[in-house]
Amino acid sequence: MARILDRAQRAFRRVSRVLSPLLGYDRALYVLWAAVCTLLSARTFYGYMLKQTSGEWSAPLDDVFIHFDYARSTAEGHPFEWATGNGYSSGNTSLSYPFVLALGYLFGFHGERLMIWAAIVAAVSVFGVLLAARGFFLRNAARASTALGGATGAWMRIASFLLPPLFLAIGSLDWSLWSGMEVAFFLGTWACGLVAFFDLDAAENAQRARRAWLLGLAGAGIVFTRPEGAGTVAAFGLVAAWPLLLRHGWRGWKPIAGLLLRAGLPAVFILVVQTVANRYFTGEYSANGAIVKLAANNPFLTRTEKINDYVFNLNYAIFRNLEYHFTDLPAIGFLLPTLGLATLAFRETRRYGVLIWLQIALWLGLTAFNGQVRWQNERYTMPAVAWLLIAAALGASALVRRRTKPSALFMIVAGALAVQTIGIATRAANTNPEFRFAWVLALLGGIALAALFSLWPLRVACVAAALFFFQVHQEPNYRGQKWFFGRASRNIRDQHLVAGRWLAHLKPRRVLVGDAGALIYASQRPGLDIIGLGGYHALPFARAGVHGLPATLELIERMPATERPDVLAIYPTWWGVLPTWFSSEVLARFPVEGNVICGGYEDVIYRADWHLLGTGNRPRHAATNLRDEIDVADLVSETEHRYVFPSPAGGWTDMKILSDPADTRLDLFDGGRRISGGNSERFVLRHLTPGKAATLIVRSAPDATSHVLVRAAGADVAALDFTPSEGWVETAVEIPADKVTEELSFEFANTGSGDFVDYHVWIAQ
Structure with a gap:
């Protein structure tokens, strides 16, 4: 063993002598190396895309064109609008990115050529990340040179050259970077x-306040780009404040609090302004994307179901990367995290390791609220993957450094976790991840790893083997991601862009879409997104999309007839009866062959027919002098009347088209909510004359037997019995004069066994 150690040390000195003349040029060489790696990665993916699309620029996700929609509106002087004329929208996942893309639009990158500008922005961004992340190595090199000697510091500068190829080695990350x-x-x-964090770290006391503000401004840019970056900003602030806590203890809380406030307030300000703007322009505090995508905003899920959804998303985000994106052999997916965890095993890299791992944990913890985390090639998790790769490069360089040894205790813990990860990765297919090995066995594995890594030559061999096996087992995935990028881009071109160009020639007044993005961008026509991301003035289409299609149609009913879409461009399999009930003919079909990314086999273009909307707005009961009404399933009407349904045990939206009771030759459309047996709904009606008897008119279309108690101001005033019917039923309820006030609260309690479906309620005097 002594002979092996001596030979390894002599080899290390020879390599150092060979490389030492180049150290004076390492900065320029690194810049060149980072640029080459960036351009080669971009060329790999874009080159294959252009090969698949026969030279046309496209994108592998339709959501890319949502950014392009916002960017075009911004360039045309309508920022924060998905489509010009639709008003403020909070539906874009990034507030700042459309402004950057708008610059390209102003520079002449119109149409699909805006993707070229997006590629330039991506390349500059990736190059900037590689330059900034080298700071982990350079600052570590400076510390090592001081504490351990110049050779160790020089090694960290050399080791930084591992960062660019390792950062760009995972195909799924590159897919998202260039998407x-x-x-x-x-x-x-x-x-x-x-960069701002490093500058603050190196600042003298007199400079700390100003540099903390610079970190805060950078943090504002982070959350302005992705609100989930709030956790990332918090990690920067906490790690920056840690040395002050060690130096002064809690008695020095004032400088610590000052640093945290300066580093965090700008980001908090951006989030508050965004929330206030959302509330002012849309009536919602949350952004449209959060309303649509977060299970926490789903009124039909129980608390347990929401927690289970979060846990599922978090597990998926972790293990989808470990077992699929990192390797084609799940049992070795632990290699990258183990190298990344090595940053915590060395005193010189521990603080930076804490920063990176804290940002990874906070990012995954926040994105797990998003039910879309498991779609679109897991792009929502990719910032965490990027940070893990940086940690892995830094950890690998620390492990092969000759003059330091990792913490034995930490390596035991890391080794035990690696053993358990291997156990999880080798579980039976379609089973939940769980620890399969006894912790005694895992700890023995950790002790073996700690003993192994106490010897420098063995550490070097293990790191080299880890990087080798990672590359070997990532290469098939990388090829697959390159193919997927090109094929997905072709799918988007063949279906959405081609359909959008066809719509541009048709020149419809407004296009209803259920998959916002390229259809509107390529057609250059106003749109209505019934998923809700795009937005339309203050109408809550995003929340209606969560409640169901009947709620969405009730909102379209509120639109002026001249503003309603005259064309539907949708996947018919997504929207049930929508094209059957509300279209008059099929105008065109746009199928896609070999589909890997589009939401359906074909986009179908329909001519819209909204003549049934509004037919249910008046009661057919012979009542006069209507004072107020609540249109159930119309979210605007429900909000105005403080409507409450029995969430999550009921309140599912429903709709029907049945013969008009006033004229059986005509049809009547209305939407409502199902109130299951044992539950109730509550609302208020206004504009009444106190002390004067009133008549309540309730519309239903019973499909089950139900018994409904009608309560006014907390007192039972009537009981309604419903039996299955093939038509609309309107029932009148007399409200005694002594119960009537200017504003009257009502409760409909279903005490029967079947569902009561409430469609509309009027009150007359």
Whole structure:
């Protein structure tokens, strides 16, 4: 063993002598190396895309064109609008990215050529990340040179050259970086925050306040690009404040609090302004994307179901990367995290390791609220993957450093976790991840790893083997991601862009879409997104999308007839009866062959027919002098009347088209909610004359037997019995004069066994 150690040390000295003349040029060489790696990665993916699309620029996700929609509106002087004329929208996943894309639009990158500008932005952002992240190595080199000697510091500068190829080695990350989404640009804003963090770290006392503000401004840019970056900003602030806590203890809380406030307030300000703007312009505090995508905003899920959804998303985000994106052999997916965890095993890299791992944990913890985390090639998790790769490069360089040894205790813990990870990765297919090995066995594995890594030559061999096996087992995935990028881009071109160009020639007044993005961008026509991301003035289409199609149609009913879409461009399999009930003919079909990314086999263009909307707004009961009404399932009407349904045990929306009781030759449309047996709904009606008897008119279309108690101001005033019917039923309820006030609260309690479906309620005097 002594002979092996001596030979290894002599080899290390020879390598150092060979490389030492180049150290004076390492900065320029690293810049060149980072640029080459960035351009080669971009060329790999874009080159294959252009090969698949026969030279046309496209994108692998339709959501990319949502950014392009906002960017075009911004360039035309309508910022924060998905489509010009629709008003303020909070539906974009990034507030700042459309402004950056708008610059390209102003520079002449119109149409699909805006993707070229997005590629330039991505390349500059990735290059910036590689330059900024080298600071982990350079600052570590400076510390090592002081504490351990110049050779060790020089090694860290040399080891930094591992960062660019390792950062760009995972195909799924590169897929997201070059996709045209905001992932690369977000990491670019993170790089600005990292530079500000390093500057604050190196500041003298007199400079700390100003540099803390600079970190705060960078943090504002981070959350302005992705609100989930709030955790990333918090990690920068906490790690920056840690040395002050060690130096002064809690008695020095004032400088610590000052640093945290300066580093965090700008980001908090951005989030507050965004929330206030959302509330002012849309009536919602949350952004449309959060309303649509977060299970926490789903009124039909129980608390347990929401927690289970979060846990599922978090497990998926972790293990989808470990077992699929990192390797084609799940049992070795632990290699990258183990190298990353090595940053915590060395005193010189521990603080930076804490920063990176804290940002990874906070990012995954926040994005797990998003039910879309498991779609779109897991792009929502990719910032965490990027940070893990940086940690892995830093950890690998620390492990092969000759003059330091990792913490034995930490390596035991890390080794035990690696053993358990291997156990999880080798579980039976379609089973939940769980620890399969006894912790005694795992700890023995950790002790073996700690003993192994106490010897420098063995550490070097293990790191080299880990990087080798990672590359070997990532290469098939990388090829697959390259193919997936090209094929997905072709799918988007063949279906959405071609359909959008066809719509541009048709020149419809407004296009209803259920998959906002390229259809509107390529057609250059106003749109209505019934998923709700796009927005339309203050109408809550995003929340209606969560409640169901009947709620969405009730909102379209509120639109002026001249503003309603005259064309539907949708996947018919997504929207049930929508094209059957509300279209008059099929205008065109746009199928896609070999589909890997589009939401359906074909986009179908229908001519819209909204003549049934509004037919249910008046009661057919012979009542006069109507004072107020609540249109159930119309979210605007429900909000105005403080409507409450029995969430999550009921209140599912429903709709029907049945013969008009006033004229059986005509049809009547209305939407409502199902109130299951044992539950109730509550609302208020206004504009009544106190002390004067009133008549309540209740519309239903019973499909089950139900018994409904009608309560006014808390007192039972009537009981309604419903039996299954093939038509609309309107029942009148007399409200005694002594119960009537200017504003009267009502409760409909279903005490029967079947569902009561409430469609509309009027009150007359």
